[in-house]
Amino acid sequence: MRLTRLSLEQYRSYAAAELHPDPGLTIIAGPNGAGKTNLLEAIWVAVTGRSNRAAADHELVRHGAPWARIRLDLSDEHLNPSRVELVVPGVEAGPEVRKRLLVNGLSRRPSSLTETVRAVLFRPEEMLLLVGPPSDRRRFLDGILTQSDRRAARDLVDLARVVAQRNALLRAIRADEAQPAQLDFWDEQLVTIGSRLMAARVAVVARLAERIGALHAAVAAGDEGDEGAGEVRLEYLDSLRDAWPERASMAAAGELEGPFRTRLAEVRQKEIWNGSTLVGPHRDDLRVELAGRDVASHASRGQQRTIILALKLAETELLAADRNSADTGGADETAQPVVLLDDVFSELDAERAARALELLMQRGQVLVTMADLSTLPKRHRHSVAVWQVDAGQLRLAPRVA
Amino acid sequence: MAGLIAPVARLIEEFGKLPGVGQKTAQRLTYHMLRTSAEEARALAAALVAVKEQVGYCSVCCNITERDVDPCSICGDARRDALRICVVEEPLDVLAIERTGEFHGRYHVLHGAISPMDGIGPERIRARELVLRVSDQEIDEVILATNPNLEGEATAMYLADLLSGKVGSVTRIARGLPVGGDLEYADDVTLIRSFQGRRQVERA
Ligand SMILES: [Zn+2]
Secondary structure: OEEEEEEEEEEOOEEEEEEOOOOOEEEEEOOOOOOHHHHHHHHHHHHHOOOOOOOOHHHHEOOOOOEEEEEEEEEOOOOOEEEEEEEEEOHHHOOOOOOEEEEOOEEEOOOHHHHOOOEEEEOHHHHHOOOOOHHHHHHHHHHHHHHHOHHHHHHHHHHHHHHHHHHHHHHHHHOOOOOHHHHHHHHHHHHHHHHHHHHHHHHHHHHHHHHHHHHHHHHHOOOOOOOOOOOEEEEEEOOOHHHOOOHHHOOOHHHHHHHHHHHHHHHHHHHHHHOOOOOOHHHOEEEEEEOOEEHHHHOOHHHHHHHHHHHHHHHHHHHHHHHOOHHHOOOOHHHOOEEEEEOOHHHOOHHHHHHHHHHHHOOOEEEEEEOOHHHOOHHHOOOOEEEEEEOOEEEEOOOOO | OOOOOHHHHHHHHHHHOOOOOOHHHHHHHHHHHHHOOHHHHHHHHHHHHHHHHOEEEOOOOOOEEEOOOOOOOOOOOOOOOOOEEEEEOOHHHHHHHHHHOOOOOEEEEOOOOOEHHHOEOHHHOOHHHHHHHHHHOOOOEEEEOOOOOHHHHHHHHHHHHHHOOOOOEEEEOOOOOOOOOOHHHOOHHHHHHHHHOOEEOOOO
C-alpha cells in the first residue's frame, strides 16, 4: 500500500491541508513549531488509532472546531484505491462520543487498520532509546506488536488496566480497606495476559535479532575505524528472574504462567508494602549488547545511533514481512510500511543520514520532516518533492532545478 | 465567569456538571432555557425534582422503581419466572435485556462493578442484597450479566464465589459481546446470542 494523499480538516493547526506524497521520498520542510510533526502524527493516528503525543483525542481537533477529519488515500500495486477516514470529536462532544474510522466508507474499529496499511514512526527522542529508561524500549517493542499482533495489541490495553486496578487494590489492602483474597482475580488476569505479552515480546525480539546483524553492518558500512565492528545481541530481560524457564522454550505463553505465579507469590508482601505491581511485562526491558558489552554504558554515541538505526530498519522489515504471505519471501512492495521520520536527520552526521535514508527507502515509502533542508543528504536535495509548512498552510514548494 | 449575571452563571455551572456536557454546550443549553417559556422551564424543573423524589429502589431487585411501586413492576409480575435471576450492573442493562424478550426471569441490579481504581470494592455494590435474596428463596439459576470488561469479569467472579452452593447453578453470559463493551450498547441479536450461549461458571 502506498499513501497517495493525506487530507486534513480542522486538524490541530490546520483548517484544511492536503499532501500528495511521492511513492519514494517526500520532504516536509518548515520552521520549528510550524506544524510539520502534526502531519506525521495525523498519518500515525489514522493508521494506529492513537496519537503518540496527545493525551486525549480531542487535542487533535483544531481549537473551536466540533471535529477533525483525517483522510488517507492509498493505492495497492494494481493501483486499486482505498480510502481511510478518521473523524475525531472535539472537546465539546463529551467523553461518550467516540472517534469513527471508515475504510472505503465502511465503519471499522479505530485500531484495526493494520491490515490495510502500517506505519513506522521514528522520532528524535528515539535517538536516546538505548540509554533512556526501560519504558522507552518497551514502547519500541510494543509499537511493533500493536501493528503486527492483534491479540497483543488488545492485551497491552488490558494489561495497563489490570496493573492500574491491581495497584489500587494493593494500596487498599495496605490501608486495611480490602482483603488480600480480592487479589485473586487480578492476579489471574495479570498472569494470563502478562504471560501472553511476554511471549509475544520475546518472539518480536527473536525476529529483530534475526535481522539486526545484517542491518547493523549495512548502516555501519563506511564508519571510521572499528566503530561499527562487533556483533549486536538482543536479549529480553524479564521480571520473572530465576523463575523464567529455559531460553529455548520461552516463547510459549503457557509455560510462563506457572513461573509467573510463583514469582508473584514471592513478592506479594513487598507488593503490598509498595502498593504497586512488581512483576509483569510492564517491568521488563530489552538489553542490547555490542561485542559482548552493554551498549547503554559501553558504546559511543555514534555506535548507539548506528544500532538504533538498525533497530528501526529491522522494525520496518518486520512490519512488512508480517503482511507478506510467508512464501513470497520479502520484497513485496505493497506490504511496505509508510516510514515517518520526524526530524531525525538533524541528529545524525551526513554520512550516516544518507545511508539510513537509502536503506529506509528500500523498505518503505518515506516521509521526512526537517527544519533545515541542508540536513537532507546531498544526492536527494534537488530530486525530491518538498512540501513547505508555514503558519498552518501546506504547499508544494517549487522544485529546485 | 466575568460579565455573566449570577443566575445565568449558576445554570451554566449546573449543566456543565452533567456527563458529556462541556462548557460550550452548557452555555447553549442555558441560553436555550432563557428563550423558552416560564411554563416549559417549570416543567423541566419539576421533572428533575420528581426523578429524585418519586423514584426509589425496589426492595427485592434494587432496580429503580416508582416510589409507591415496591416491589417493582418486574418483581411484582407473577407471570415471570421466579426461579431465575439475571444480575446486571445498571438499570439501563435491564432495559437492554428486556428489549430482547429473551429473558423471562427477574433481575438484580448491582449499581456498579468492582473497580479498585475508583474505590469500588465488593461492599460498594449491592451484592449482600443478592445473597440475602437467594438464601430466602429457592433459586435455580443466577445469570451473571455484568459487562464483558475487566471490571465486569471481576464482579462476576466475586459473585460466583459468593453464590456458590447457595443456588442451583451460576452461569455467565457468553463473550459474544464486543470486547470491552457495555451491555447497554450491544445490539439485540448479539445480546440474545450471548444469553443463549451462557455457561456454568467454572470455579478454581
Ligand atoms: Zn424489583
